[in-house]
Amino acid sequence: MGASQLSVSRPLATEGFNPSAGAGSYERAWRALLAARAAPGAAEGVCIDGGGRLGADSQGCLLVREASGWAVGPGATEPEVALVDLYLPVVNASAARPLTVAHLGQSLDGYIATDSGDSYYVTGPENVAHLHRMRALCGAIVVGAETISLDNPRLTVRRVAGPNPMRVILDPRRRLGPDFRVFSDADTPTLLISADDRCEPEVTRHGCAEIVRIPAPAGRLALDRLLAELHGRGVFTIFVEGGGATVSHFLQADLLDRLQIAVAPLVTGHGRPGIRLVARHHLSECLRPGHRLFRMGGDMLFDCDLRSPASDSDAESGLARVY
Numbered sequence: 001m002g003a004s005q006l007s008v009s010r011p012l013a014t015e016g017f018n019p020s021a022g023a024g025s026y027e028r029a030w031r032a033l034l035a036a037r038a039a040p041g042a043a044e045g046v047c048i049d050g051g052g053r054l055g056a057d058s059q060g061c062l063l064v065r066e067a068s069g070w071a072v073g074p075g076a077t078e079p080e081v082a083l084v085d086l087y088l089p090v091v092n093a094s095a096a097r098p099l100t101v102a103h104l105g106q107s108l109d110g111y112i113a114t115d116s117g118d119s120y121y122v123t124g125p126e127n128v129a130h131l132h133r134m135r136a137l138c139g140a141i142v143v144g145a146e147t148i149s150l151d152n153p154r155l156t157v158r159r160v161a162g163p164n165p166m167r168v169i170l171d172p173r174r175r176l177g178p179d180f181r182v183f184s185d186a187d188t189p190t191l192l193i194s195a196d197d198r199c200e201p202e203v204t205r206h207g208c209a210e211i212v213r214i215p216a217p218a219g220r221l222a223l224d225r226l227l228a229e230l231h232g233r234g235v236f237t238i239f240v241e242g243g244g245a246t247v248s249h250f251l252q253a254d255l256l257d258r259l260q261i262a263v264a265p266l267v268t269g270h271g272r273p274g275i276r277l278v279a280r281h282h283l284s285e286c287l288r289p290g291h292r293l294f295r296m297g298g299d300m301l302f303d304c305d306l307r308s309p310a311s312d313s314d315a316e317s318g319l320a321r322v323y
Helices: 026-037 078-091 125-137 145-151 223-232 244-252
Strands: 047-049 061-066 069-072 099-106 111-113 140-144 166-170 190-195 209-214 237-242 258-263 289-296 299-309
Touching (some): 026 061, 061 078, 069 078, 078 099, 078 125, 099 125, 099 244, 125 237, 125 258, 140 244, 145 166
Parallel strands (some): 099 237, 099 258, 190 209
Antiparallel strands (some): 061 069, 258 299
16 A cells, blocks of 8 residues: 555554553564664664564564665564554655654644643643654754743653654744753753854854754745755754644745644644645645554544655545554
8 A cells, every 4th residue: 555545554453552661562663663763774684673683583573674674574563563654754764865754733623732832731641652752763853942932841752762862943033041951951962043144153052052053034944954954964864843833834845754743632722723834725736645544542643744645545544553
């Protein structure tokens, strides 16, 4: 079944998930995915078992290296297959095939926070664990200044095993002070992205963060230049975690390869919107990407491939329970 189809053609996994520990059937699969992330140059035919060990023996093989990248191995159970399927596009990113993926969690009526900015948490613990998995698998996490100002997040990996990504904070107008967590700890390298006319050249640090200047025509950062900067630093998997304006700017600039939207069984009535793009007058002009559905506790995750349009067969849909 092609990437443009709305499906995961695997039977549903029904057991529960401990989002703080990565327990049960998911622990082996997660170890294998982390091992694959750490071995991008593995030879074709290499397998990874449930202990995260690389070898040529296919017995107990959860992941196998094929010509096109890592794939599900014969030793994966059905719950593990769903988890691996979700994250393989991230694991298989490379210098030759970089990936920029964004995620938003929103209510049924399309809001990512209340009017006051309260977003803790729109989605449930299973989707929050998913965010930490995405952080662990990606080389950099990107957020806007508004997210830092409202939430003061750490943007590190804590709910699952795995490395911290580089933190990339978009603050073109330099309105954030140095006391926010991302600037006051040294947990992981951090970049503060500023408009090139907002900072003197001799100013190179903002707390623990390195200042990087890029053009900002009309006051909006040139996001293609940002991606080029990150690729030049050897970062080829980039996770845009929020907020809504930041994700929308990447999407409007056609710089996202995948978009994940988790819809929670929540109605806020009003609040801060998620995706906002230039208005289209006809449905034929709207984005209708190929996508897969994953159940995460009470939330539904749409994993959209923005480089593959939906096909006529998308009416035949499948659903995988990941958590």
